Amino acid sequence: MVFMKTDLEMDRDLSKQIADAIRNSIIDGGLIVDQRLPSEAELCDQFGVSRPTVREALKRLAAQNLIRTQRGATGGAFVNRMSFEEAYGQQITTSTLLLSMNEVDFETACEARYAMERACVALSAQRRTADQLATMRAEIHRQSQPGLTDEAFCASDVAFHRALVDGAGNPVLSYQLAGAVEATQPLMNMITFSARSREAIVALHGRIADAIEAGDGGAADVALADLSTYTLTLAEQVRAARAARLPQN
Template sequence: MNEIDPALTDLPRRKRTDEIVDAIKRMIVEHGLAPGDRLPQERDLITQFAASKGTVREALKALEVQGLISVRTGPGGGAFIERMSEGRAMSLLSNFLFAKNLSIANIYEMRKALEPLVAASATPHIDEAGLNRLEAIISVYDHEPADATERWNQRMAELDFHGVVAEYADNPILAFTCRFLQRLLKDLAIAQDIYVQPEPVLRQSGIEHQRDLIAAMRRRDADAAAAILAEHMAEAEQHMLGLQARLMDRFLSEDATPRRARRRRAP
């Protein structure tokens, strides 16, 4: 007779609330419920799951916090399916990562792995309108900025270029992850500090990579598109890390200057 592994018997029992949350999610998928559709009434959920009113309400509250439903009170009220926007999903993930001390290196480690894949995935599907959008975005930053505002807008447009490529990928998880990484760079404090600096950027090299990418996608060469993005991401990472190092050196130098001045004034 096979003995049960004692470790398996020590596994914590899942909360009943969590089980009901998962069951409702399965119900939404299996019944093909769409945004605006209403879930069964609370009393029906209580009967269906043989749970207390408090447990069912806790499960519905958890689904509402996740952005999957909204609970309305009063006549005609109930729990209704909500459309989870990409922006809200990214905000939830950003909140989770808020205290994780993300770095530019962390983000580019992922971008180097995924951006070539998303370019290859998008190549068979992008149309001429999409390629024209990419060319239009390049025109935003193919020249020196006139002021700080234009400099910032150019840096954001450089990231938006890759967001458009991701729109045409046939793998929604891959596309979402790449767009999320681009958003993290826009929101990361150290990256923002770099983007506002009047530092020289690898403008022409980056633009050449992007134009080569457009050409590869236009001729439906997915392997070439992936290779171009791999080189582009590696170069972009080195450039960003170099700018970060120079920025930190400048901060340290500025911080040390007053101390040296104080020592010179001391008797």
């Protein structure tokens, strides 16, 4: 097993170079899933570096879920299968950090999320399972119960939309949307939902579920567009109220 070194070694971070070399081997198929990497000692010899350096490289790969390590006689580092579950997690943390650190405004995040979600509803109307529809109905019921905290309401909202997205029956779509839906939740949490606005949202969710149940993708799309518009209206109201409270500064 031989790893390629990049031609331009302008990078003097050895552990990064080694990590990149191994990652490239994984990506281009030189190392396949569940294959065992050489032991740390062998990697030391191959790259001509010390064990701590090799270990730092392996930890970089482990942080990206590209490999897993196992102790013991038959242990070592093994190439991970990138599961959809792990990809969900990475997608969500990346999206969350991106939104929080770049101060993406609510409108932009919302627009992106609903635009992609509308790409799913037509498929969802055709393919959703009875189970997914039941989940949507259950979440709608939960949302209509009084005394729910804003956080619980938002969490139910996320569950509803994930069921809607999963209804498309396309795992790649679900994976992509997971990040978008979850990452916008912290922004949604900043909106205080009045009893009346909750009623309106529940009604819109009901319209979506009805359309999905009837297999009417067009109606579901319209309902989702209405929900998007209403969400933006709510955000606008919240911002106006906040501005009124703090007239200057």
